[in-house]
Amino acid sequence: MKTPVYLDNLATTPLDPRVLDAMMPFLTDKFGNAASRSHPYGWEAEKAVDLARQQVADLIGAADKKEIIFTSGATESDNIALKGVVEMYAQKGKHIITASTEHKAVLDTCKRLERSGVAEVTYLDPDRTGTVTAEMVSGAIREDTILVSIMGANNEIGTIAPLAEIGAVCREKGVFFFCDAAQVVGKVPFDVEAMKVDLAAISGHKLYGPKGIGALYVRRKRPRVRVAGVIDGGGHERGMRSGTLNVPAIVGLGKACELAKDEMAAEAERETKLRQRLLEGLRAKLPEVYLNGHAERRLPGNLNVSFYGAEGEGIMMGMPDLAVSSGSACTSASLEPSYVLRAIGVTDDLAHNSIRFGIGRFTTEEEVDFAVEQVVDAVAGARDISPLWRHKLRDLEKEGVTVAPGSQVMVPDANEPAGAGA
Amino acid sequence: MAYSDKVLHYFRTRPNAGELDAEDPNVGTGMVGAPECGDVMQLQIKVNDDTQIIEDAKWTTYGCGSAIASSALATEWLKGKTIDEALKLRNTDIVEELSLPPVKIHCSVLAEDAVKAALQNLQEKSGEKTTAAAAGSEG
Ligand SMILES: Cc1ncc(COP(=O)(O)O)c(C=O)c1O
Numbered sequence: 366m367k368t369p370v371y372l373d374n375l376a377t378t379p380l381d382p383r384v385l386d387a388m389m390p391f392l393t394d395k396f397g398n399a400a401s402r403s404h405p406y407g408w409e410a411e412k413a414v415d416l417a418r419q420q421v422a423d424l425i426g427a428a429d430k431k432e433i434i435f436t437s438g439a440t441e442s443d444n445i446a447l448k449g450v451v452e453m454y455a456q457k458g459k460h461i462i463t464a465s466t467e468h469k470a471v472l473d474t475c476k477r478l479e480r481s482g483v484a485e486v487t488y489l490d491p492d493r494t495g496t497v498t499a500e501m502v503s504g505a506i507r508e509d510t511i512l513v514s515i516m517g518a519n520n521e522i523g524t525i526a527p528l529a530e531i532g533a534v535c536r537e538k539g540v541f542f543f544c545d546a547a548q549v550v551g552k553v554p555f556d557v558e559a560m561k562v563d564l565a566a567i568s569g570h571k572l573y574g575p576k577g578i579g580a581l582y583v584r585r586k587r588p589r590v591r592v593a594g595v596i597d598g599g600g601h602e603r604g605m606r607s608g609t610l611n612v613p614a615i616v617g618l619g620k621a622c623e624l625a626k627d628e629m630a631a632e633a634e635r636e637t638k639l640r641q642r643l644l645e646g647l648r649a650k651l652p653e654v655y656l657n658g659h660a661e662r663r664l665p666g667n668l669n670v671s672f673y674g675a676e677g678e679g680i681m682m683g684m685p686d687l688a689v690s691s692g693s694a695c696t697s698a699s700l701e702p703s704y705v706l707r708a709i710g711v712t713d714d715l716a717h718n719s720i721r722f723g724i725g726r727f728t729t730e731e732e733v734d735f736a737v738e739q740v741v742d743a744v745a746g747a748r749d750i751s752p753l754w755r756h757k758l759r760d761l762e763k764e765g766v767t768v769a770p771g772s773q774v775m776v777p778d779a780n781e782p783a784g785a786g787a
Numbered sequence: 788m789a790y791s792d793k794v795l796h797y798f799r800t801r802p803n804a805g806e807l808d809a810e811d812p813n814v815g816t817g818m819v820g821a822p823e824c825g826d827v828m829q830l831q832i833k834v835n836d837d838t839q840i841i842e843d844a845k846w847t848t849y850g851c852g853s854a855i856a857s858s859a860l861a862t863e864w865l866k867g868k869t870i871d872e873a874l875k876l877r878n879t880d881i882v883e884e885l886s887l888p889p890v891k892i893h894c895s896v897l898a899e900d901a902v903k904a905a906l907q908n909l910q911e912k913s914g915e916k917t918t919a920a921a922a923g924s925e926g
Contacts, residue, residue, distance in 0.1 A: 676825055678851035682790070682798055702825060717825035750804045751849040752829040753822060 368686040370732045374666055374725030375520055375548065376690060380617070381573035381726070387620035388575065391613035399610045400601065410612045417619025421580050424622040425546070425565060426556035429585055434602045435615050438579035439547035441595075442566035443470040445581055445605065446543045449592025450512050450564070451484050454541075458509030462540075464489045464497045465708040467516050471545055475514075485509075494659040495524030495709045503534045512541045517549030517565075521692060521705040521721055522658030523667025525553060532561030541590055547571050547579075551625030552664055553633060557582055563590050569614065573726060574621030578614035581605070632726060636665035639724045639733050643668055646737035651744055652772040655715055655779050657706060666724035671706075671715035673775040674754030675747035680720060683743030687736055692719040714753070715776055790852055791886040797856035802863055805845045807831040812912055817904025820897050826850035828858050830901035832865055832873070834909060841865050841873060846901075853891040857881050857898040865902065870909075876902050 371379070391413060399414045401407025418430040427433060436442045451459065463475055465488045478484035487505045491497045497515055506513075513535050518525045528544060535542035543564040549555045550565075551572035557565060562582070569578040583605065584590045598607030648654050653673035669692075672680065677691030692703030701707075702716040711719075722736070748754040757775055758768055766774055773779070790798070806829070807814045813834050820827040827850065833843040844862035848855045860881055865873050881887070881895035 674849065676850050679849075679855060682852040713823040717822070747849075750801060750847050750855065752818065752827050752847040753849045755806070755847060 366729075366731055366735065369688045370686060370735055371688045372722045372724060372728065372732070372736055373688050373690055374723035374728070375523075375571075375664070375721065376723065377570045377576065378573045378725050379727060380575060381621060381624060383624060384574055384617045384620045388613045388617040391616050395612075397612070399612055400599070410610075413612060413616050413619075414610055417615045417622075420619035420622045420626075421567065424555075424626045425550060425567070425582060426558050427582055428558065431603070432582055432585050434581045434583060434605050435610060435618075436579045436581050436606055437577055437611075438570070439468075439545060439566040439568035440470040440579075441606075442568075442579050442581035443468070443545055444474050445592060445595050446564045446566060446583075447471065447474045447478065447512070447514060448595055449605065450541060450543070450590070451478055452593040453591045454511045455483065458507075458511045459484045460507050460510040461486045461512045461514060462489065462502060462505045462510060463487070463514040464491055464516070466491055466495060466497075466519055466522075466705045467514065468520060468545055468547070471514055471516070491524075491709055493710050494662070495519055495522045495657075495705070496659060496662070497526060497531070499527060499530035499534045502531050503538070506534075506538050506540055510538075510540050512543055514543045514545065517544050517546040517555060518553070518664045518667075519658070519705060520548050521703060522669045522709065523548075523663035524659045525549065525662045525664065528555070528560040528562065535563075536561045539588075541588075548664060551622065551629060552666070553629070557584070563588065564592070567618075569618040569621060572621050572625050575614045575617040578611055578618045580618065628726075633665040636724050636728070639728060639730065640666060640668050640722075642730065643722060643724070643733050643737060644670070646734065647740060648771045650737070650741045650770055652768045652770050653775050654771075655773060655776065657709070657711055657715075657719055666728070668722040668724070669719055670722075671711065671718040672720070672744045672748075673715065673718065674751045674757065675744045676717050676751075677719055679747045680718075680740070680743045683746045684739040687739050689723075690721045692716065692721065712776060712779065715779060793860075793885045794852055794856040794887075797859040797885070798852045800859075801855075802859050803845050803866075804847065804859065806847060807833055807843060807845050812915075813909075815905040815907070815909025815912065817901045817906070817908055819900040819904055820850070822849070826854045826894065826897055828854065828897050828901045830858060830861065830898070830905045832902075832905050832909065834870065839869055841868050841870070850894065850897075851891075853885065853887055854894040854897060856885055857887075857894045858901065860884060861898040861902055870906060873902060873906060 397406030397410035399410040418433045422430040475486045541563040546565045547568040563584045565582040567580040570576040594605045655671045657669040706716040818829045828848045835842045844865040846858035848858045878895035878899040
């Protein structure tokens with residue numbers, strides 16, 4: 366087992382060796398420009414790009430591979446979708462609906478559009494599980510609404526959105542539905558037809574493909590969606606994204622999508638088991654472990670938990686052999702804890718104490734068991750020197766309340782969310 | 788973010804971690820910070836009645852590694868000092884010793900505040916003591 370054990374697969378995933386194999390020729394001999402029409406170097410590059418386009422389309426159920434636009438990643442796709450639709454449909458209206466828990470690539474783009482006066486944005490607050498419901502979306506749609514932007518699954522808390530229901534509402538009301546699908550594609554079923562998604566953002570490095578490559582799905586029929594390009598130039602990608610295509614990375618993204626399509630179901634089951642093993646392992650040894658996000662409707666590999674009385678960065682420092690991330694304020698320059706945890710109503714005494722685990726394709730049971738040991742030690746160590754933990758423990762003991770592994774008595778009102786049993 | 792060796796050292800060895808009896812009249816307790824901000828520090832000092840020298844200091848801290856290291860370092864410096872000397876402790880000394888980056892300066896400020904709060908608590912207690920003593924002599 367290699368340390369530090371990598372359990373941050375929601376931040377990025379390693380390249381699958383099979384993806385690298387597929388890319389290698391295009392990093393060496395097959396270096397042609399896919400736009401070169403006059404010789405075999407160009408033709409073979411174009412053919413490879415075509416295949417990749419089909420592989421991406423197949424994974425997300427797109428009717429036509431022409432609906433796939435290659436970009437530098439989900440951030441760029443988010444930008445093109447939002448800015449491109451706002452510009453193209455300015456006559457129709459300028460209202461966008463999104464959620465306060467979206468990725469910054471969506472939120473900051475929306476803020477910029479608001480500042481420049483071309484859009485008005487409604488930010489929906491999800492419920493305690495992190496879910497934005499179709500009813501919430503429906504209630505916010507106005508005459509001048511042109512776009513609904515809801516992510517497939519949240520990158521911090523892993524909650525999966527009811528996409529088919531939201532898509533149905535949008536289609537019925539004649540509003541485009543854009544989904545930042547960076548976290549769901551290749552992890553759980555995502556189908557643009559079944560879910561009535563009109564635009565979708567995809568990121569290569571979240572599904573064992575290379576970094577710096579992504580895609581934007583733009584529906585061509587029923588309804589046809591038009592987006593203004595953000596990067597002007599040679600008119601590549603049907604004018605929506607100019608710039609010489611990054612052929613090796615595109616080939617890699619295509620291969621990654623093909624692998625994901627074949628292996629997703631089995632992989633999701635395996636990761637879900639590992640996630641449960643991790644949570645149960647922690648609760649078997651530690652009291653006061655609170656789950657953030659939805660108990661069931663979450664990404665298979667995502668576990669986000671808060672440990673009462675132990676601050677996130679302090680915990681991470683106590684387990685240098687684990688690579689995870691935290692919503693703690695201390696991990697950001699802003700000194701604010703995670704805006705996602707805030708938005709779903711995680712109280713201050715838990716928001717700083719979260720650790721996000723991202724289990725991935727290459728995570729083993731041995732690594733999960735190792736992680737449990739490391740986390741248990743780090744949390745126990747942090748609590749031992751925590752005035753909050755010590756004082757609370759003394760108060761509860763005085764009242765005769767037992768704090769034992771698996772207990773959740775310190776923040777009683779945090780017990781209801783998480784959609785337990787849903 | 789990478790930590791300085793000093794921060795790592797104090798985080799791992801945790802000198803003076805723990806608590807003193809807050810009821811002891813010679814113990815001053817300072818508790819600063821807030822859970823909402825992600826840092827809470829409790830710092831305690833025990834002063835020798837005769838010599839007026841800080842003979843023990845303990846801390847418990849909820850927070851990041853830099854906050855933990857700042858409190859540990861502060862208690863190390865406090866031991867063996869007089870109250871007047873303790874009052875001279877500045878957060879900038881902590882920043883320098885631990886090579887804290889700008890975003891972590893607030894951790895050192897918290898430690899300075901904790902020291903002051905503990906000293907103030909001690910002062911209040913000794914005030915009570917003298918009043919109690921005065922009341923006693925009258926009675
Ligand atoms: C939901 C979501 N959207 C967008 C992004 C940005 O993706 P990329 O790194 O491909 O630009 C990420 C990854 O950080 C993400 O999780």
